[in-house]
Structure formats: structure tokens, C-alpha cells
Amino acid sequence: MEFADLDIPEDGKLAHNIVHFARALRVAGVPVGPGRVIDAIRAVEAAGFTERRDFFYTLQACFVSRPEQRRVYAQLFRLFWRDPRYMEHMMSMMLPSVRGVQEEKAAEAAEKRATEALVDGAKPEMPEREEQDGDEIEIDASATASGDELLRTLDFEQMSNAEMAEAKRVLAKLELPVPPIKSRRMESRQIGRIAQRATIRSSMRKGGEIVRLEKQDRRVRWPNxxxxxxxxxxxxxxxxxxxxxxxxxxxxxxxxxxxxxxxxxxxxxxxxxxxxxxxxxxxxxxxxxxxxxxxxxxxxxxxxxxxxxxxxxxxxxxxxxxxxxxxxxxxxxxxxxxxxxxxxxxxxxxxxxxxxxxxxxxxxxxxxxxxxxxxxxxxxxxxxxxxxxxxxxxxxxxxxxxxxxxxxxxxxxxxxxxxxxxxxxxx
CATH class of the missing domain: 3.40.50.410 (von Willebrand factor, type A domain)
Structure with missing residues (x-):
């Protein structure tokens, strides 16, 4: 991982920025409590800023407790601490650029969740448009896909927190049925082929008189x-x-x-x-x-x-x-x-x-x-x-x-x- 110079806030309120960074991690799904925030502030005070890599791994040691959280942490750290215009960058990812046409690109792994955590409900400012009498906006939705269809085709790695939670709910209802396997062994059935031997054995108990025909069919078993x-x-x-x-x-x-x-x-x-x-x-x-x-x-x-x-x-x-x-x-x-x-x-x-x-x-x-x-x-x-x-x-x-x-x-x-x-x- 390459590191650039950290943009330390001019007001010097590093502890407040660590608190905001921990809050963003919590929104992104990393469980960060007040105790970890206090430990992080004390650890940063002890480690100092002599090495940029030390600052990254100091906060990671305090905030990350599971391997799967490292990717979200790395994205948030890069956007929060390395880029002073991270909010502008995040807003440009949430909506197409107002100043011109922006080519759509697939977000990197965990980048959507990092985006949602940093903007946290904020919305980009859109230019106001003066309304005129008689203006009508027509939208052709004939070629658009529904939200459910987009969710079904969206790559798991490109999903946001909300999309991932919805995907889990859909998968919890998805069935994976399997047809049974017919064995070579036979068993008695009410409906099936006539079992000659079973019928004869049953008639011997009645003095040789066939009272009813015994039926059988192949036994059914289920695979693992x-x-x-x-x-x-x-x-x-x-x-x-x-x-x-x-x-x-x-x-x-x-x-x-x-x-x-x-x-x-x-x-x-x-x-x-x-x-x-x-x-x-x-x-x-x-x-x-x-x-x-x-x-x-x-x-x-x-x-x-x-x-x-x-x-x-x-x-x-x-x-x-x-x-x-x-x-x-x-x-x-x-x-x-x-x-x-x-x-x-x-x-x-x-x-x-x-x-x-x-x-x-x-x-x-x-x-x-x-x-x-x-x-x-x-x-x-x-x-x-x-x-x-x-x-x-x-x-x-x-x-x-x-x-x-x-x-x-x-x-x-x-x-x-x-x-x-x-x-x-x-x-």
C-alpha cells in the first residue's frame, strides 16, 4: 500500500477528526465503540506522526478486529485522511457531475459502503432551475429496469450496505430444491407395480386365496x-x-x-x-x-x-x-x-x-x-x-x-x- 502525505487539519483538532473517522467506520459496518475511540486517540498520541505508515496501522489496530473489515477501513482511511477534497470526490461518485458528462465506472470493492459512510445522508447541491409556465418534463421509462432487477444483476462486490442487506434478505428466501433419487431397492406402496412374490406370500396366509394384490415401487432417497x-x-x-x-x-x-x-x-x-x-x-x-x-x-x-x-x-x-x-x-x-x-x-x-x-x-x-x-x-x-x-x-x-x-x-x-x-x- 502506498501512502501520501497526511492532510492534518489546520485547526489542530486531531482528536475530533479521529472521532468523526470512527463514526464513519461505524456507519460503514465496522463496530467501533467509545472505548476504541479513546484507545485510538491515546495510541496516536504515543506513536506520533514520524511515520505515515505508523498512523495507518495504529488506527487499524484500534478499530479493526476482523479480517473482512480491513478493506472498508482502507477505503475510508484513504478518502478521509489522504484527500482533503474527499467530500467533493464522494459527491461526484453518488451522482453524475453537474458540470459535464461523467463516464460511469464500477466502484471498487467496498467503495460504495465507504461513500455512504462519509456522506452519511448529505446530498450534493444541484443548481436551481427557474420554472416557466407550460414547461413539462417527460420521462421515458420504457427501457429502464426495476430496482429488483438491478439488484439481481448487481455484482456482490459492488453493492452498498443497503443493497447488501437487501441481497441477504432475498437469498434467505431463495430455494435450492433437488429432485429425489430412485434407488434400485423396492418397497411396498399403495400404488405401483404388482409385487408377485409379496402377493404370493400374502395369499399363503389365507390358505392360497389371493385377497389383494400387493404393490411395490422403487425406494426414493435424497442426496447430500x-x-x-x-x-x-x-x-x-x-x-x-x-x-x-x-x-x-x-x-x-x-x-x-x-x-x-x-x-x-x-x-x-x-x-x-x-x-x-x-x-x-x-x-x-x-x-x-x-x-x-x-x-x-x-x-x-x-x-x-x-x-x-x-x-x-x-x-x-x-x-x-x-x-x-x-x-x-x-x-x-x-x-x-x-x-x-x-x-x-x-x-x-x-x-x-x-x-x-x-x-x-x-x-x-x-x-x-x-x-x-x-x-x-x-x-x-x-x-x-x-x-x-x-x-x-x-x-x-x-x-x-x-x-x-x-x-x-x-x-x-x-x-x-x-x-x-x-x-x-x-x-
Whole structure:
């Protein structure tokens, strides 16, 4: 991270500015209480301003207690302390510029939440227009999209606080039903095929007289759902919202799953299944955060999949389990080891579905070594960056032949040839 000179207020009221900065953090979703504010003021007095980096990390040590809060903190610190015209900058982001046409651009991660926290209800001043008799303003809304439709297609990483809260409410109601699996075993039914042997056995109790025909049909069983969720630095925002979705599925009645198992992985594999049993989603994810110690860390997909195959596959992949792999595929390990672990996982599961947030890019191509190693061993390859993609997943589960974008990605891999294994993805 690069640091510029800090703009220390001319009036010298540094303590007041730290209080305002803490208030902005609180609005952005970082729990900062009065005790932390006092500690921050005392820490800054002790550290001084000899090093700009010390000031950044001094306040971070006092205000940030969880890895996922670092991104919002960094955005707020950059806008509040480094740019003296941060309010003007924030206003220009909230609305198009009045002075001219401003090209729209996607906000950076956590920038919308930082914007809302800093402006905190303020509105940019708009030039007054003199009203004249007979003036009418006509608005053509035929090509506009509704708020619900925009929310469904908005990238999770570009959502504001309010949009993220609304997205969580939508995902809590989203269903992920699964069709039952018909077993080869038979069982007695009121309606079905005639069971000859059962009918004869029943007639022997009546002296050989057939009183009624016994019926039977194939036994129905329900599969398990196993979710393997990447919580590395590049996946933190998406993993958090997808775990909200998984929690809703795990606590949903009548969805059809025999049991929902969930694991997180970054540099290590963590079983979080028991935490998802907590009915309150905030309490459940808080306990998940305490359990998984590698949030926003590195990525070792091959090693974690190997650990899952070795320690957990025999326990949770029974009943023809469906495996949901949530990762961007950007791995630091040897791609050969990743390919072997993915092949073993694929052979142990009934269906392996890969959700990749990188599919949000229109020009996405399988160029990274980890993506190239994983792609041949999945049954379906789908996007997982917004509500619409998760809704499409629910519809795809009912189609056993669904492959998503896998066939197109495999065609691109074959076109590149076996010798092409670049380390970067194209977007």
C-alpha cells in the first residue's frame, strides 16, 4: 500500500477528526465503540506522526478486529485522511457531475459502503432551475429496469450496505430444491407395480386365496449437499454472501437435501457444518469466523481438496452427494496436485458444480493454471457473483444434463492446446 502525505487539519483538532473517522467506520459496518475511540486517540498520541505508515496501522489496530473489515477501513482511511477534497470526490461518485458528462465506472470493492459512510445522508447541491409556465418534463421509462432487477444483476462486490442487506434478505428466501433419487431397492406402496412374490406370500396366509394384490415401487432417497467455499483474499466478499445463501439452504424445510455439509478453505480446510445449524444467520457466521482462521489469506486449493478427500469424503459424500465448489481457481500450488485432487473429488460425488465469480467478466477465458487443472473434472461450470447466478443454480439442479459454461470453456482449452498454460486469466 502506498501512502501520501497526511492532510492534518489546520485547526489542530486531531482528536475530533479521529472521532468523526470512527463514526464513519461505524456507519460503514465496522463496530467501533467509545472505548476504541479513546484507545485510538491515546495510541496516536504515543506513536506520533514520524511515520505515515505508523498512523495507518495504529488506527487499524484500534478499530479493526476482523479480517473482512480491513478493506472498508482502507477505503475510508484513504478518502478521509489522504484527500482533503474527499467530500467533493464522494459527491461526484453518488451522482453524475453537474458540470459535464461523467463516464460511469464500477466502484471498487467496498467503495460504495465507504461513500455512504462519509456522506452519511448529505446530498450534493444541484443548481436551481427557474420554472416557466407550460414547461413539462417527460420521462421515458420504457427501457429502464426495476430496482429488483438491478439488484439481481448487481455484482456482490459492488453493492452498498443497503443493497447488501437487501441481497441477504432475498437469498434467505431463495430455494435450492433437488429432485429425489430412485434407488434400485423396492418397497411396498399403495400404488405401483404388482409385487408377485409379496402377493404370493400374502395369499399363503389365507390358505392360497389371493385377497389383494400387493404393490411395490422403487425406494426414493435424497442426496447430500456438500459446499466447499474458498475464503481467500480474492474471494472474501463473495464467500460471505454465499455462506448466507448456504445457511438458508441448510435451515430450509422441505428442500429435499438429506443433509447440508459446508467447508471453508484458504490455506487450510475447516468444517463449519455444525455452525450452520444455528438458526440466527448472524450468530452462525460469527461462529464461522471464529472457527476459520484463514479468512482473506492465501489459497491452496489442491492441498485443501486433498485433505477433504482424505479426511471427509467417505463421511459426507454418501447418498450420491452433490458437491458445490465455490472458488475463483487461482491457486498457488502445483496444478498437477490440484488436478489429481479434483479428479478424486469428481469420482466420489454424483455431481460436481463449480461456481466461479470471475465469470462476471465478459471476456473471461481459462488461462490460469488452477482453472485449467480444475475444468476437466467438473460437471457444470457456472457464475456465482450475483443473485441472478444463484437463482440460475437452483434451476440447474433440477436438470441432470446441465453443464453451464463448461463445454465452452473446454473448447477454449482444446483450442489453446496442451502446451498453453499461462498463469494469468483474461478478462
Amino acid at each position: 449437499l456438500v459446499v466447499l467455499c474458498d475464503i481467500s483474499g480474492s474471494m472474501a466478499t463473495y464467500s460471505r454472501i454465499i455462506l448466507h445463501f448456504v445457511h438458508a439452504v441448510a435451515n430450509q424445510q422441505g428442500a429435499g437435501w438429506a443433509k447440508v455439509h459446508a467447508f471453508t478453505f484458504g490455506t487450510q480446510l475447516t468444517n463449519i457444518t455444525r455452525h450452520l445449524a444455528t438458526r440466527d444467520v448472524d450468530a452462525a457466521l460469527k461462529s464461522v469466523g471464529h472457527e476459520a482462521q484463514d479468512w482473506e489469506g492465501g489459497t491452496r486449493i489442491g492441498q485443501c481438496l486433498h485433505q477433504f478427500n482424505r479426511d471427509w469424503s467417505r463421511r459426507v459424500l454418501g447418498q450420491a452427494a452433490v458437491v458445490l465448489l465455490v472458488t475463483d481457481g487461482l491457486d498457488r500450488d502445483d496444478p498437477a496436485n490440484l488436478a489429481r485432487a479434483a479428479e478424486r473429488l469428481h469420482l466420489s460425488s454424483r455431481k460436481l458444480i463449480w461456481l466461479n465469480p470471475l465469470m462476471r467478466f465478459d471476456g473471461f477465458a481459462p488461462k490460469a493454471q488452477g482453472i485449467r487443472a480444475l475444468m476437466p473434472h467438473v460437471d457444470s461450470f457456472r457464475a456465482g457473483h450475483n443473485i441472478a447466478s444463484l437463482s440460475a443454480l437452483a434451476a440447474a439442479l433440477s436438470r441432470p444434463d446441465d453443464r453451464g459454461e463448461r463445454d465452452r470453456m473446454m473448447a477454449m482449452l482444446r483450442a489453446d492446446g496442451p502446451g498453453s498454460s499461462g498463469t494469468n486469466f483474461r478478462a
